[in-house]
Amino acid sequence: MDQFFDPGSVAVLGASNDPAKWGFWLSAGALKGTHRRQVYLINSRVASIQGEPTFGSLAELPETPELLVISIPGRGVPAVVDEALAAGVRAFLIISARVPDAADMAQRIISAGARLVGPSSLGVVDASNDLLLAWGNFTPGSLAVVTQSGQLGTEIATLSARSGLGISRFASIGGQSDVRAAEILTSLVDDEATTQVVLYLESFTGGSALVAAMQALRAAGKPTMILTTGQSDAGARLAKSHTGSLTSAMDTVDAACRAAGAIRLSTPGEAVEFAGYLATSWLPAGKKIAIISDSGGQGAIAADRAESHGLRVNVLNTATRARVEGHLPLAGHIDNPIDLDGAGEADLSVHACLVDELLADESIDSVILSGYFGCYGEDIPALLDAELAEVGALGETVRKHRKPLIVHSMSADSPAVAALWENSIPVYTSIESVMRVVAGAGFYASHAGRITEALERSGPVTPWGTGYAAARDTISAAGVPVPRAQTVKRGTELVEVMAGSDLTPPFVLKAGWPAHKTELGAIALGLRDATALKDAYTEMVARLGEGEYIVEEMDTRGEAVEILVGGRQDENFGPIVMVGAGGTETELYGDTWLELAPVTHAEALDMVSRLTCYRLLTGWRGRRAADLDELAEIIVSVSRLIAGSNEIQEVEINPVRVTPDGALAVDALVVTNRDDESDDGTDDNSSSDSGSNTNGDGSDNGKSDNDGNGERESR
Template sequence: MQTPTDRTRLGALRSFRDPRSVAVVGASDDPAKWGYWIAQGALLGTHRRTVWLVNRSAGEVQGHPAHASVAALPGTPELVVLCVPAAHVEAVVEEGLERGVRAFLAITAGVAAADRLRERLAAAGARLIGPNSLGLFDADTDLQLAWGHFTPGRIGIVSQSGQLGSEIANLAARAGLGVSRFVSVGNQYDVRAPELLEDLIDHDATRIVALYLESFAGGDDLVRILRRLRAAGKHTLVLATGASEGSKRLAASHTGSMTSAIDVVDAACRAAGAVRVTTPTELVEVARFLSVAEAPAGARVAVVSDSGGQGGVAADVAGALGLDTPVFSAALQADLAGLLPAGASVANPIDLAGAGEADLMTYAALCERLVASGEVDAVLLSGYLGCYGEDTPALLDQELAVVDRLARMAQDSHVPLVVHTMSAGSGAVARMWEHDIPTYPAVESALRAVARAHHLAAYPGRTLDRPAPRDLGVRPGYWAARDLLGRIGVPLPPGVVVGTVGEARAAAGVLRAPYVLKAGWLAHKSEHGGVVLGLGSADELADAFAAMHGRLGDGEYVVEEQDRSANVVELLVGARRDRDFGPLVTVGAGGTEAELWRDVRTELAPVDRATATAMVDALRSRPLLAGWRGRPAVDVEALVEVIVAAGAAVADDPAVAELEINPVRVSPDGLLAVDGLVTPGDEEAGR
């Protein structure tokens, strides 16, 4: 729900989408200059708003009167566009503020004194987009203040890179989608991307949002706004490169070193109900699919092809994208076999084996059986359909009839149909798009669109319930970490603190052999010879202590009972505080080789049991937990509880910068955390 402050803040953005008047400072007659394009675009909206051109040395620009300065204008512009050299930006802003201007769009790059400019704008209650912005476009309000040309449509673009955003707009135009609103945020001195995204929530013309950011500062707020966009029925496609500013610093632990910036962005997208894409082309491919088709409810894809080779390629691509091509039931295979020649493959992929050429309606009949079966979540048609009428004009009417029948099936079903065709743009392909059947010239494009759409269905977003902060009493050292882990419900082996050979020998009297000796103050004990396992007696323990103390000196040494559980799988559970997105929790393959395997799953914290279970299920090593080669299954529920507890600890206590439990030894009878690390935040560490 929007607060009055939110409404006031968003209301101030009206000047950037539908100003009553615009002044272009630096307007030019030279097509090589920004001032030419901004002025030309602004003049397209003179039927809706007053447009003034400002050029200190010209009496006329593009056939319209020019004014020497903002101060010389006959009225106060609601929005001033800055296309002047960087050295003049502050002076023009100051002149505008004195005139009463409260909205500025700074195209100029290389503007210095960011803090001073920001403070001056804030003091005057003014807003600025940019600098280093490629500009604005709003199809509804006939506002074009950007380089190039825009085709009106359904995609709202918010981009930190103006040129990349422009590429998305051009690709969207070629795909028949077009742009509803375009904002190049530039350096974000004042107005930031989350505000502009929030402004799209109630923008009826925008159905799909394209977002490109190089920095995710304020990521917590961004996730909340993307969730609101999703709740408003708008899908957000996030283009990110992995260089998010706040995630460049990787923590010194296994958890930090195994979690990349892209892992964190993906976790944020899952929490927000958005999906990440890797290129502008992929973004538009997915947007085309979402503009006409429902997202598949699951990952099961039926592959239908008139070529065994193309069907095999499609199945491989589907698998690489995380989609499933399940073997059909015997009943469904028998049903499909009745439509095809003897010996045709009907298990999935399906090879038509010439049935399409014999009767084009076989394509439609087969898809109808698949959709009605309940065994698939999407159907891919791959191959020659779309080419029949193009190569043999006498077959065009028959092919169009097939497309029309497929369209009726798609409209009546919640199982999306997607087509990969060898035609670049035949009449049948045009008819498919007219009937809202997504159709692509490359099978990887078709299946990527299905996979990303399925992701959106699988991850609709979740609320990150963060209760009032609590003080967990973070202190340095392993013994303190054991204490904290025990208080949040993580099982640990019995242990004691020792400082002398005598105390080490005495520990053997209260603990069960074999023993483990640890130098408790070292973060990575094994790398510094700070841990000895398998000590079978009091003498062995005393000797090990004497040797370790001789190498490492005084400190807090810990003796523990060594876990003797059978059929154990070692994992890592970690949680940390990301500078941009806040609390994160990670689970992965553990032990000293954790970084080697890099088998991890990260989510924004806190997580509930369902999310923690999904994290475990996403691991490549998940089969080890279910029992591998005759071994019994381990206690996954106990592991889930530890993931939930670790995420809650970092989310609840700001003093916890990082928490790592590695390894977590999970057995059929439960689990034990046999090593742990808790790192305080900077403020806590300095106390």
């Protein structure tokens, strides 16, 4: 990526003297790096731009530039690119939008062995290399920004400058016609100036490469914060299984973040406030926090907000409480939160004393100081020195314990607030920001990333044909336990099949071809004997027609919890495995968790523990605990099945009936890339058909055109 972030020479096509035009800012920025590289400004209408001579065309340049920046009306870009390729240009940064036949143009660039950032890019910046090819000014710093939306990236850069972080690199990748986010992220691993990365993407094409790049950044000690949009996935509406329809695109991005050791945030402001925390403080060991406040109301709200973010505000243990009471003999509330009750005004040094006692407690992971601290010297100048001295004492305390102390202050920019940041103590004016950051830090600390095993994909692994019998064979071969069964194929007789069978009633009869059976009456449960089975078969064939039917032994074990286990191929991130509450209420509860596949046994157990219905599996109201290890093995088997097949698109087992005596898959659906996509007359997203104790089936990119010498219609 050096040709984009540290080129030996740069030419700006569309250079301008008009500050309202893109060509002006690109020219001004490029000229700031003339001590490091040769800069050429191209404009056929004027002799000089910003005091520098211009060239009338690319052909007039004394050399072929290493990087050509194009900011002209989009309609003129393809011809210029062809001319530049003929001249030997091998790196293009295209600011222009609305370029006709942009995909064909990009392919010509790639075929020539050249590289392209854009079109519709808002530029690139590298502070260490004095490269500024973007609109506006960028404060040098340690945060890298890689973004599909140029203007959103500029907002992040602006907020970063205000926070004191600044920008190391900035890359607006636009349409990603050639250079993609993963390549730029990989280049940041060894960039000494970059300590953190914010990534904004609207498309996660090539998601596996993105995960690998973020894993490399995490290993290098460089946190990645992701911003994205879209809470739903239109493709999920077309899924045949609940595995596709019950999860959103955001669920998959979150799974990718966990695998990559990255964290997804919601807004540019959240990303920058979290980056400020990570640049300053230590990561917490867990979710247990202590709160100190000089206001009962602020302390109570802090506790409420903490719990809403999944943090734990536990009562102090006896020893810590006794030590705290020694510093607050007159306080009325010593539990957690701790109300200073005027002690802070009486003696500022009480703050550091209390923080020291709390951070020394191994059962406390972080301390929150909320309220007036930071305002004493601002409101009462005579107290400034004392407050700053207390900040220094707090700094020594956190460095000694190497645990986080975060301050919620009513002042935004007092001398004490600035000193707190300098002493590795983050400060925020909103208690919501404090709790969001602490919770995020805990998440980041506990998700360091995981390397998914790369299985060799093979196929076919499913029999030719579709339906339940084929799905049974597929999951059984993968190691998933299923009930004993007999298949009545088209052209065979039920009596003949059952005559040689040793199946034990009660039976379940299923038509093998519908994806979802209840709506069609394609399942009969609790058939007590051969006569009941024959009657049900005769009625079902008369109504549904000839086809493949399956007779199973009905699972009648008690204390069963119905769980859904599924997998699918995600178009961006590859194989995904999911677990969730199963049965007829699957969609009602929407209780699911997914990860990139394959997973290990321990990871499968962790997935199950994330479900709300997990408590049903561990012994709800005196029931015996279910066999979690057997369930985990089924999850592992499905994850390896979907990750190891080059033909399976979706697999779903709903339900897996999990009891204290083991787990059994009593319905399955497998969708392959050979399957007929014709409608079977049912709603593909209809609810599962199992019941209790039964075998049922269960980028804006700033995309405005350039006008004249690099002017965009809007930003």
